[in-house]
Structures are given as C-alpha cells and as structure tokens.
Amino acid sequence: MRQQPLLIVDNLNVAVSTPHGMNHTVHNVNLKLEAGKVLGLVGESGSGKTMTCMSLLNLLPEKAEVMQGNIKFKDIDLLNCPTEDMRKVRGSEIALIMQNPMIAFNPVRTIERHFIETLRTHLTVTKRQARKIAVDFLGEMDLPNPESVLKQYPFQLSGGMLQRVMIAITMSLNPSVLIADEPTTALDATNQLQVLKQLDKLRKEYNTGILLVSHDLGVIAQLADEVAVMYGGYIVEQAPVLELFNHPKHPYTRVLLESRLGLTRRKMKSEKQVNVSRPNLIHSENACPFIERCGDADHTCLSYNLEFIEYKKDHLVRCVKSR
C-alpha cells in the first residue's frame, strides 16, 4: 500500500542568469519522496542536482531562480510561502546536510554555538536544555566525548566528525525530510561507511524521508529505494534501485553503471566512444541533452520532444531509443 508522499516536486524548472542570457539548469523535474524512504539522485557535477536541492529549501543562489513548477511539502506550497514560514520549515521540517563539512561551519564559532543556535531557533528551550539535547545526539552519533566536541571549533575536528555533527544537528530536530547533498564525497572510506550507517538509522528510527544526492552509485546502491538519474538538467531515467541497476535503459545510465561496475574489454571500447565534452546547455531546445556524448545517437534524437517513456511500471526513461 502506498502512502501519501511527503514531498512532491512537480515540473520544476530553474534558470541561472549569466552574462550570455538565462541558462536553464533544471528542466521539468518531477520527484516524489515518501516518509522512511530514500530517493537517490545521481548525476555528474553540473547536472542540476544541487540546484534541485536548493530550490527545495528556497535557497537558490542569488543569480538563480525557479522559472516554473511546484514544490509541495505536506500541505505547504514551498515556492509561494512567506519567508518567515519558509525559515521555520528549514532545519525543523526539511533539513540539509552539506557537501563539504569542513566549510559548512563558521570557523570563528564553536560547535556548541552552532548546535544550540539551531535548537533554539526551532524549539523553546533554555541554553542548558539545548546543551543537554546536543550532548545526547552527539553521543548517539558515536562521537567520543561529546562534551569536548561541543567546545571545539570546526577546524579542530576532522571532516568525518563534522559530518556526524551535522547529522546530529539534523536528527535533534527530527525533520520529516532530509536532503543529503553528496554527504560522503569529502570523506575517506571508513568515515563514508559510518555516515551511511547513521543515515540509515535516521530513516529507520525516525521515519525520515531522505533525498540522497550523489555521483557515487555505490553509495546510492547501499541506501536508496528509488533512483533518479540526472543529466544536463533533465531526469533521464527513474526507477526502483534494483530495476535500475539490473535493467538500465538510458545510454547515460549505462555509461554510469559501466564506469562503476567491473569493466570488460568490450565495454571499455564502448566507453571510449563516449565524448567527454560537457553538454552545451544553452543550444538544446528539442534535442536530447545527451546527444553529443551518446554512442547510439542519430537524427531522431535531434527533434525529440523529451517526453518520459514508461518502460515498465515505475520505470521511466527519457530516451527515444528505449521504445
């Protein structure tokens, strides 16, 4: 039985203004996130993953803006809600874990100040109570000696520790949705595993819906229930995790999987055909965004209206060849 999704992104379009005009970085993105589920968002850098995340929090950079679309969280229309309401949603209902923990904290303020500030923004607690909560949650993150961690400045902790502090801050407010933007990229292997475990715990114990953004399919495979693959601002393929890994339909998904999973000699060859040039996002109107790098591309890809094709139930592909 399916439950009502927590977060619905409907036909989201984001554009960034550049000296050469508006550059559309996110096209017609549709996502649904349910409580206790993990939705993986995969793609290379520049594919629009971070822009999508930031528009969920209404925190797009100055030059970027949402051109079209709807984002609904529970019953709140996030794109059209007053600034003050949005601020209350951030952190307490929709939380964010940043890519690089080393620069996400203010170097001249202690962990304690960060933690207590966040708690007291959303809860009516005294400093002493907030401190107690902070210690509890840091302990739950397996951080040794939480009391002393609180007293430290961010540059005194390692990246892995900071990432766990960030998760502890997130958990302490028990948000319904967590956006984890490349939570493991800046970490070494042991810390990666730890952080993934904590995220899993968050989903199981707190029933949090997680949007897990990564370019690393290994991370996605471990945690995600469903995966959306982004390329050039489009979601090119979306399917349950096993389905996607076993039956990738879009050429780009296949390239991703091949580069990740064991490469045979034959596949190496096909890998070579992949042009490494970055997609030029401005000129594409009706053409497939992957056309320049696709081994199978022909004239049909030029005037393709980029409709999703339902390959199977819950498995959507945006490729004219997958019919």
Next chain:
Amino acid sequence: MGWFIIKRLTSLIPILLGISLITFILLHLIPGDPAVAYLRMSHIPPTDEAVAALRLELGLNKPLYIQYFEWLGNVMQLDLGMSYVSKNAVWDEMLLHLVPTIQLTFAALIFIVVISLPMGMISAIYKGKWVDQFSRVVAFVSVSMPTFWFGFLLIYFLSVKLDLFPVLGRGTLAHLVLPSLTLAFGYIGTNMRLLRASMLENLNEPFVVYARARGVSERRIVSRHVLKKSLLPVVTGLGMSLGNMLGGAVIVETIFAWPGMGQLFVSSIINQDYPMIQGCVLFMSVIFVVCNLFVDLTYSFLDPRIRLEGGK
C-alpha cells in the same frame, strides 16, 4: 598562543635595533658640523676653540660606532639628550606632550569605529542600493580630502560661522571634537570599505548557506555569523589606522594648536632642534611598532584559528 607571543616579541628586537640605527644616522645627515649648529642655536659664536671644546664634550671625536653604542646606552636609560631650544631633557618634554596626542588619537579612533563600521555593514547588506552608492562617495571623499583643508573647513563653518565648537586649543571635551573628527576623517573611508568587502566575501561562504538551511534568521546570520568573522580583518585595519594617525596628528595638532607630540615635532623641525627631532622620531616609531604588535596580538586572540593552532 604563548609561543606566538614570544615569537612575535623576539621578532621586534632586530626591528627596534634597526629603528635606533636609522634614527642615530639621521642626526649625522645634518649639513655641516653639529657642534657648529649647536653653538649657533645657543647664540655662542662658533669660534674654533668653542667648537673643539664642544666636540669633545658631545663625544663627536670618537668613531661613529662607539658614538652609536654610547647613544644607545643612554637611550635605554631614557636619556635622549637635551633640547637645544628649551634646554630641558627631551624625554621629559615628550612625556609632557604625549597625553594630549593619546587623547586625540583615541577620540579619533572612536569616531572611525562609530562611523565606518555601521556604514560598512549597511552598505554590504544593501549592496548596490543608494546607501551603498552613498558610502562609496563618502569613501572616495574621505581618502581624497587634504586633512589640513578639512580642518579649516570645520573651523570655518562649525566654529566661526555657527559657533558650535571652540576654535583652538585644548581644555573641555568640546575642544576635542573638531581635531579628532579631522584626524578620523581620512581613515573612515578605508575602514568602511574594508568591512564592506569582508562582509560581502563572507556572505557568499557555505557556512551562511548552511546557517540558512538550519532556519537561522537572516538578522542573526548577519550579526552573529558574518559580522563576527568579517570584523577580524577590520581589527587589523583599525590598528594600522591607529599607528598612521601619529603622522596625521602632526597636521591636526598644528591646525588646532593642540599641544601634543605632533606640535612638539613640528616646532622642533622649524627650530632645527636636532635632539628633539631625533627623540620624537625614535619615540613615535617605537609607539608605532608597539601599536602594530598590539594589533597582531589582538587579532590572534580574536581569531580562534590562530589562538588555538598557533598561526599555522
């Protein structure tokens, strides 16, 4: 932190020695014989015998390096010689003039802080708006204004025309307003722009995005996160202004007849009172160096990255 202070203090020794050496040499740049100059200042006819006697008395016959070390030894004991003009000890005269200058510079520092910090902050927050444009104009005017002219404008309009402040001299608090404002004005622009630039840089840092994502209010982000970090470079800027104001004080004290170090220095130059010139340069340079040291230490104390990691 302890090591940092010790390191910083030891680095002062060669600098102070260098300052003393240059100050010492300065006096030997006087065109002609210092003994003759001394006699002329004292209205004694520079006969050969008088010159020779004085040279012996002042130790001018000894080799230069011995003169230097003897002089340095005296300086260590705060014996900077005797003024040619007033015949008082240089050190005593300088101490007498030090307090007014300290008053003046600190009053100016208050003006700088009170004017440039809020303006810098507001222009960073409202970047590109009219407040920002206005502050840019103020900054340009501030660095391009000749101090002495600004002082005269203030005297003419606020004292002579409107009679709001006393014109010259030192006494009440009202006497302090115009001189310190004049002194401060040239430093307002740089410090204001410094804070603005530093805040704009920090506003784009990821920690601001993360603070927003945690729901922290915009007001709090500016006041607790951005401002705190942005003030660090401004501390250095203010400190440098404090040191440089010793130079500005010379002009301001001359205009407002403010009996401080600057006025003492200028009058000693006009009277060619060489020991006094030497003493003033040495003394003010030491103050300048100590000021900079103090700024460095304050900075390292305020920035936890240096305080805890020893300035890596």
Next chain:
Amino acid sequence: MRQIQNMKRKLLSHKLMMISSSIIFFMIVLALFASFFAPNDPNLVDIAQKLHGPSSQFPLGTDHLGRCILSRLIFGTQTSLGTAFLVMGLMMMISISLGIFAGYTGGKVDYIFMRICDILMAFPSFLLSLALVGILGPGLVNLILAMVLVQWVFYARVIRGMVLSVKEQNFVLAAKICGTPKLVIIIKHILPAIISQVVVLIFMDIGGIILAISSLSFLGLGIQPPEAEWGMMINDSKPFFRNYPSLMLYPGMIIFIVVIAFNLFGEALRDALHIKKE
C-alpha cells in the same frame, strides 16, 4: 535585471573614467601652459591691492600680499603636480629595479632586502619624511629626497611580490631553460608581465603622494616663497581665513579635485585591466 545593472555599472565607471581623465588632462595642460592661462604674474606683490574680492583684473581676488589668487593657483599646478610626478618617477626607478632585483635573485639578497623593508616600514612613513626634511632643511629638493628615500620601500615590496608570482610561470621557466640571459628575461618577460599592475599602482597612489607633498608644504617645509604651491597657499591663509575664507577655500578645493580625480582614475583603470584579464 542583473545585466542591466552590470551595464549601468560599466557605463558609470566609463563615465567616471572620462570625467577623471579629462580633469587630469586639463590640469596637465594648465601646468604646461601656466604662463599662457594665468591672467597676472603670480609673484607680483602689490600691498595696495591686498585681500581684494573678485574683480575683472583678479577673477578670484588677491591674497594678503596683493597677489592674484587665480594665477597662483594656475602656477601652483606646475609645482604641485610636477613635484608629485617627479617623486613618483624617482620612486618607481628605485623600487622597480630593486624590487625586480630582489624578487628575481631570491635567496640571501631577497632576505636582506626584506629585512631592510621591515625596518623602514616600521617607521610611520610621514613622520620619517618629516624628520628628514627637518634635518636636511626645508626646500623642494630636500622634500623630494625625503619622500623618495622613505616611501620607495612600499612600492619595492609590492613589485617584488609581483615578480615572485611571475617568476614561476611557464613562459619565464621556458626562457630560462632556453638559456636566455637574465637581463633579457627581466626586460622581455618579467617587466611586460608586471607593467600593467605597476601602472595601476602608480595611479592608485599618486593621489596620496600629492596629499603628502601638499601636507609637507602646508607645514612650510616644501617649496619656499615666493613660488606658488597649493599646500603653502593654505598655510599662508592661516591668519586671514576667518575673514577671507576664499584664500583657503580655492587651493584646498583644487587639491581635493585633483586627488579625487587621480583616485577615481586609478580605480577605474584597475577595474578595466581586471576585466581584461578575466
């Protein structure tokens, strides 16, 4: 929206550049042809005409010795700007050669150079210049000497820094590997690479030099009477400015305008060169 703002900014800085450069150009022309523009002899004393208001003969009136203020302002352009350019030129000669020498040689030479810089920069520079003029005696030559001897160190250090960053770049390394002589590398590769930055530095700072020179003249330590100089004109007006504010108003105004023009021009130039680089 942003593009429009960008355009507006560019145009504005363009406009500022036009205004500031025409002021500078005008001042230079004024200095070069002072005797052509000046209505009267700037040094002609006529006590009978002292402290007069504006008239057809004296457009801005006369000073306490009956000299034409406008003519003195125009001739003051020669001394004030000329001195500033001379000081800047001499300083640049010293600091470019020393900065390049220290930066390019590196090692012990550089170390000694840096320690000398440390010591000279430990002095409050204006006070040291003041002391030097005081010791050498007032006068234009001594003033120039005092400014140059004290201030070169700041520029030399900045230029050394520029050389250091250029020195490690590939085109210099390539020239080195090819066995190009040191002097040729410096003249053909290093100098052109830093020259635009140096020009910006000159224009950003010349306003400050003008201010420092006029301050020294204001204290009576620069050019000696009867030659006209703006700072000295303000000094001369000290006893009279309460009743005759124009004596102090005009010279100060002209210093202010010239300095602000140079500062604006310097900033616009820096922005322009910066844009080119990107």
